Amino acid sequence: MEKQVTSRENAYELLKEFNKSDSLIKHGLAVEAVMLHFAELFSEKDVEKWGVIGLLHDLDYEMYPEQHCTKAREILTERNWPEDYIHAVECHGWKSCTDVKPEEKMEKILYTIDELTGLITATVLMRPSKSVLDLEVKSVKKKWKTKGFAAGVNRDIIEEGANLLNMDIDYIIDESIKGMQKRAEIIGLKGEL
Ligand SMILES: [Fe+2]
Numbered sequence: 001m002e003k004q005v006t007s008r009e010n011a012y013e014l015l016k017e018f019n020k021s022d023s024l025i026k027h028g029l030a031v032e033a034v035m036l037h038f039a040e041l042f043s044e045k046d047v048e049k050w051g052v053i054g055l056l057h058d059l060d061y062e063m064y065p066e067q068h069c070t071k072a073r074e075i076l077t078e079r080n081w082p083e084d085y086i087h088a089v090e091c092h093g094w095k096s097c098t099d100v101k102p103e104e105k106m107e108k109i110l111y112t113i114d115e116l117t118g119l120i121t122a123t124v125l126m127r128p129s130k131s132v133l134d135l136e137v138k139s140v141k142k143k144w145k146t147k148g149f150a151a152g153v154n155r156d157i158i159e160e161g162a163n164l165l166n167m168d169i170d171y172i173i174d175e176s177i178k179g180m181q182k183r184a185e186i187i188g189l190k191g192e193l
């Protein structure tokens, strides 16, 4: 039986075809976990779709960093992915690597939580426990305010995303942590607890 193009299985194979870096694969898995959590939270019809888009959002980054977002469109088009998936992947890089703006709720969530999962991961890895399981919002907020900490994480993007969504940042951080907790082991943030 032919595999469905947009299946999670196919998406994961595609991610591994284009990415050899463990940290990039884990980043994809972390974003997937948070996307799945928000889709469930909002009682979305196609929860898997949210997850798959999270998983694939940085598909082209390892091999084509200079063409990030543009190259992903090319790859996914060649492989017959539907336009709504491609658009969602592409617009996560709004203003940094593409002019395509997040329009759908799913796209706005992806845009907001992409950098945020990076900040949460960096915060967890600084903890003695190396675990996300007992991480609190206030620890992430503290690191948010420390400018030199995880300097590559663009806090302005997270804020802009929260504005697009008209949602409170603390709420988004809290729910993102919960999403990552559900898949702590897979994303390598279970620690020794
Ligand atoms: Fe990206």
Ligand SMILES: [Fe+2]
Pocket: 027, 057, 058, 114, 115
């Ligand atoms: Fe990303």
